[in-house]
Amino acid sequence: MFTQPLPLAEISAWHIAGLAIIGLLLFGKRLPEIGKSLGKSVTEFKKGLSGVEDDVNVSKAINAPVQQQPQQQQIADTSHVTAQVPQNTNAKA
Numbered sequence: 001m002f003t004q005p006l007p008l009a010e011i012s013a014w015h016i017a018g019l020a021i022i023g024l025l026l027f028g029k030r031l032p033e034i035g036k037s038l039g040k041s042v043t044e045f046k047k048g049l050s051g052v053e054d055d056v057n058v059s060k061a062i063n064a065p066v067q068q069q070p071q072q073q074q075i076a077d078t079s080h081v082t083a084q085v086p087q088n089t090n091a092k093a
Contacts, residue, residue, distance in 0.1 A: 027034065
């Protein structure tokens with residue numbers, strides 16, 4: 001019950017080099033154009049991603065609760081106030 005491994009499972013460095021040579025022969029003249037368009041695509045993606053991050057930061061700033069500065073309490077000057085305690089005349093000693 002021995003099964004043969006799949007031919008794709010035995011890819012070596014020589015296979016990859018052969019595919020690279022065939023790719024260069026087929027797309028050799030267009031490789032600079034492909035690289036340039038790929039670079040532009042990556043740049044546009046990064047710009048779009050930073051734009052989304054800016055939108056998220058702005059929406060967080062808008063939706064964040066406004067923190068009010070604590071107001072300083074004004075303490076009234078009580079030096080001129082005198083307390084008068086009523087006398088209880090009905091109290092038995």
